[in-house]
Amino acid sequence: MIGERFGSLTDAPATFLLAGVRVIDPNDGSDSIRDLALLNGFLAEASSVPPGIERIGAAGLVAAPGFCDLHTHLREPGTEGGETIASGARAAARGGYTTICAMPNTDPPVDEPARVGWVVERARDAACRVRVIGAVTVGRGGESLVELGAMVGAGAVGFSDDGAAIPSGRLARAAMSSLRSVGRPLIEHAEDAALAAGSVMRAGPTAGRLGLAGWTPAAELTIVERDIALAAETGAQLHLTHLSTAAALEAVRRARARGLPVTCDVTPHHLALTDAWVAGSCRLAWEEPDEGAPLDSDRAFDGTCRVNPPLPSRDDALALLAGLSDGIIDAIATDHAPHPPERKFVPFEDAAPGMIGLETALSIGLAAAEAGQLRLAGLVAALSIRPAEIIGERRSLAIGQLADLVVFDPLARRRIDATDLASSSANTPLLGTELPGVVRLTVADGRVTYRA
Amino acid sequence: MQDTIPRTSAHRHLLDVDAMTRSDIERALDLAVEMREARAARAHRSMLETETVGLCFFEASTRTRVSFELAAKALGATVVDLSVAGSSVGKGESLVDTIRTLERTGVTALVLRHSAAGAPYLAARTSGMAIVNAGDGMHAHPTQALLDALTLREALGPLDGRLITIVGDVGRSRVARSNLHALVKLGARVRLGGPAAWVRAFDGWPGVEIATNLAEALHGADAVMTLRVQLERAGVSGVSLRQYVADWRLDEERMRLAAPNSPILHPGPTNEGVELTADLAEGHRSLIGRQVENGVPVRMAVLALVTGAA
Numbered sequence: 001m002i003g004e005r006f007g008s009l010t011d012a013p014a015t016f017l018l019a020g021v022r023v024i025d026p027n028d029g030s031d032s033i034r035d036l037a038l039l040n041g042f043l044a045e046a047s048s049v050p051p052g053i054e055r056i057g058a059a060g061l062v063a064a065p066g067f068c069d070l071h072t073h074l075r076e077p078g079t080e081g082g083e084t085i086a087s088g089a090r091a092a093a094r095g096g097y098t099t100i101c102a103m104p105n106t107d108p109p110v111d112e113p114a115r116v117g118w119v120v121e122r123a124r125d126a127a128c129r130v131r132v133i134g135a136v137t138v139g140r141g142g143e144s145l146v147e148l149g150a151m152v153g154a155g156a157v158g159f160s161d162d163g164a165a166i167p168s169g170r171l172a173r174a175a176m177s178s179l180r181s182v183g184r185p186l187i188e189h190a191e192d193a194a195l196a197a198g199s200v201m202r203a204g205p206t207a208g209r210l211g212l213a214g215w216t217p218a219a220e221l222t223i224v225e226r227d228i229a230l231a232a233e234t235g236a237q238l239h240l241t242h243l244s245t246a247a248a249l250e251a252v253r254r255a256r257a258r259g260l261p262v263t264c265d266v267t268p269h270h271l272a273l274t275d276a277w278v279a280g281s282c283r284l285a286w287e288e289p290d291e292g293a294p295l296d297s298d299r300a301f302d303g304t305c306r307v308n309p310p311l312p313s314r315d316d317a318l319a320l321l322a323g324l325s326d327g328i329i330d331a332i333a334t335d336h337a338p339h340p341p342e343r344k345f346v347p348f349e350d351a352a353p354g355m356i357g358l359e360t361a362l363s364i365g366l367a368a369a370e371a372g373q374l375r376l377a378g379l380v381a382a383l384s385i386r387p388a389e390i391i392g393e394r395r396s397l398a399i400g401q402l403a404d405l406v407v408f409d410p411l412a413r414r415r416i417d418a419t420d421l422a423s424s425s426a427n428t429p430l431l432g433t434e435l436p437g438v439v440r441l442t443v444a445d446g447r448v449t450y451r452a
Numbered sequence: 453m454q455d456t457i458p459r460t461s462a463h464r465h466l467l468d469v470d471a472m473t474r475s476d477i478e479r480a481l482d483l484a485v486e487m488r489e490a491r492a493a494r495a496h497r498s499m500l501e502t503e504t505v506g507l508c509f510f511e512a513s514t515r516t517r518v519s520f521e522l523a524a525k526a527l528g529a530t531v532v533d534l535s536v537a538g539s540s541v542g543k544g545e546s547l548v549d550t551i552r553t554l555e556r557t558g559v560t561a562l563v564l565r566h567s568a569a570g571a572p573y574l575a576a577r578t579s580g581m582a583i584v585n586a587g588d589g590m591h592a593h594p595t596q597a598l599l600d601a602l603t604l605r606e607a608l609g610p611l612d613g614r615l616i617t618i619v620g621d622v623g624r625s626r627v628a629r630s631n632l633h634a635l636v637k638l639g640a641r642v643r644l645g646g647p648a649a650w651v652r653a654f655d656g657w658p659g660v661e662i663a664t665n666l667a668e669a670l671h672g673a674d675a676v677m678t679l680r681v682q683l684e685r686a687g688v689s690g691v692s693l694r695q696y697v698a699d700w701r702l703d704e705e706r707m708r709l710a711a712p713n714s715p716i717l718h719p720g721p722t723n724e725g726v727e728l729t730a731d732l733a734e735g736h737r738s739l740i741g742r743q744v745e746n747g748v749p750v751r752m753a754v755l756a757l758v759t760g761a762a
Binding site for chain 2: 205207208209210211212214291292294295297298300301342345346347348349350
């Protein structure tokens with residue numbers, strides 16, 4: 001975008017006044033139009049700021065706590081062609097994020113304290129805070145546990161073998177017992193590897209039509225049920241990431257009703273896109289489906305729609321939207337998974353799974369809100385304070401706090417374009433789609449990290 | 453950094469039958485009949501003389517590859533057979549790189565068979581060549597469906613309201629999928645029969661009936677198409693070969709469940725005694741030889757259509 005600027009966490013703290021901005025703070029449920037002032041990075045009474053400071057007209061804009069992504073793939077170290085810590089952090093700032101949690105499936109994986117420290121150090125002057133999720137098992141090999149306590153000491157905020165579930169129930173139980181004592185969550189990619197083996201898209205009529213091997217929802221549900229049982233036994237905090245089926249969501253609902261410490265997130269693409277996108281559809285989940293149309297030769301079998309877990313059935317996408325509205329789903333997490341074109345511009349079944357999401361999550365959420373599928377306050381909470389709570393962080397828009405916020409225009413339209421992304425990668429089937437929502441300003445730790 | 457390249461060519465493709473209208477299909481079949489006569493009369497021998505047809509088969513094939521080759525040559529095209537064993541494809545070159553290389557060397561129409569569903573769609577997005585899908589994974593095999601439609605039309609007359617039963621490992625069959633599109637568009641009723649695990653993929657496919665026992669599958673059928681059973685997979689899907697033969701193998705006796713004198717088709721090659729008995733395959737009901745004969749003229753018609761020569 002023309003005239004946009006990125007900043008970093010090591011810049012000088014900001015001082016300015018946002019005039020007439022709609023402030024949504026899910027901490028206290030407040031939603032009001034007022035002036036918001038920053039003085040040397042701290043939120044201050046608008047009436048107390050000295051005259052002459054920069055005044056930014058913000059009528060029609062929304063200010064909210066900075067967004068927190070629980071699930072980001074930065075490809076550094078190892079495959080920096082797809083993304084680096086610096087480029088991923090810029091994409092995050094541009095999407096309104098002030099914190100992202102880096103998944104450990106790099107090369108080498110983040111499975112020792114020194115590697116946690118390396119990422120933390122490397123991200124010190126990034127455009128957003130980068131928290132580190134450590135691997136649960138050595139080399140993500142699913143055989144022996146990492147040194148969880150030492151990893152926490154080095155800065156790990158949670159643990160995950162994302163890309164795979166912990167394969168054995170016995171090891172998952174051991175991990176959860178240890179995680180309970182270090183007070184950090186297990187972030188589980190719930191997928192039974194044997195059940196999912198060979199599958200490339202969600203089982204159903206579209207997979208049948210395309211002749212692609214279908215992924216069955218039982219692959220998710222079996223691990224979700226196993227882990228909930230282990231959470232009940234161990235008392236560990238279990239966070240289920242990228243839930244994609246109504247069945248798994250119902251299992252979480254039952255666990256929560258029992259008072260178990262189980263949380264979950266959903267990705268923007270599992271809320272808004274459906275398995276029909278693999279056949280070339282570009283209808284969002286809440287729009288009327290275009291079943292039975294001939295395959296669009298320009299869009300069908302597009303490798304950018306290959307993602308794991310696979311894009312859901314329309315019914316499941318609508319169930320996930322409902323789950324987000326009723327609060328059973330705590331957070332929206334992007335599973336931002338950058339890949340260079342050569343990993344995606346291949347036959348569908350050979351495409352690397354994953355799509356980018358940091359720069360489109362808010363827009364997808366706003367599109368859902370415009371369609372009446374979500375409330376704006378709920379969307380803001382699911383992007384900001386609720387994911388932050390899962391990694392033990394608090395943020396608020398109260399006077400005296402170090403400022404951590406996003407300001408966005410909820411009505412401005414944008415066309416998602418490959419040349420208009422801060423990420424190093426452009427692997428999203430949303431290219432060419434017009435969506436609402438443009439981030440104007442992101443402030444992390446009192447510093448302006450993005451402004452447009 | 454764009455993942456897809458805008459299509460620049462005015463060429464048409466044949467990726468699957470689903471993109472054809474009923475009149476497109478009828479035109480292709482009429483043209484095939486004309487091509488059969490032209491071939492016998494050695495006419496149209498320079499129709500494609502400016503075209504270079506590449507045969508790019510990433511999976512073993514004899515009859516499909518040979519019939520495309522004969523079709524292209526009958527119309528005067530230059531034909532290059534890119535035998536994949538020993539080509540750079542096996543050495544890690546990506547499909548997209550291979551496609552682009554073929555285009556630069558002067559191939560104008562590419563006949564592509566690939567084990568991955570959707571590979572021809574990628575090829576169509578990657579190049580300006582006319583792409584003909586000669587089979588992609590379990591997804592589609594449109595020229596087989598067209599030659600089956602021609603064979604059925606010649607045996608039964610117009611297919612409106614006629615009941616065609618397809619029996620076998622339908623779920624993994626690209627032949628079945630393309631036939632579904634073609635037959636439904638031509639007005640036929642389609643019934644799929646096979647062990648439940650093999651027909652499940654078609655639950656909810658618009659306009660398709662499912663039968664999980666042979667009597668139900670054959671009842672009233674005006675023609676029966678049986679598909680090749682992949683012997684190596686029979687056990688894996690929970691259906692033993694012995695059970696399949698016991699429950700589903702077609703023979704003269706069982707064919708009495710269908711409409712009188714209803715013909716039988718098979719895309720070949722058959723597994724002797726598995727999908728149907730040798731007596732049936734060689735008997736008066738069998739259209740299997742006609743299917744093979746129709747392969748070349750149908751592919752002549754397709755090549756003429758995608759290159760814009762007809």
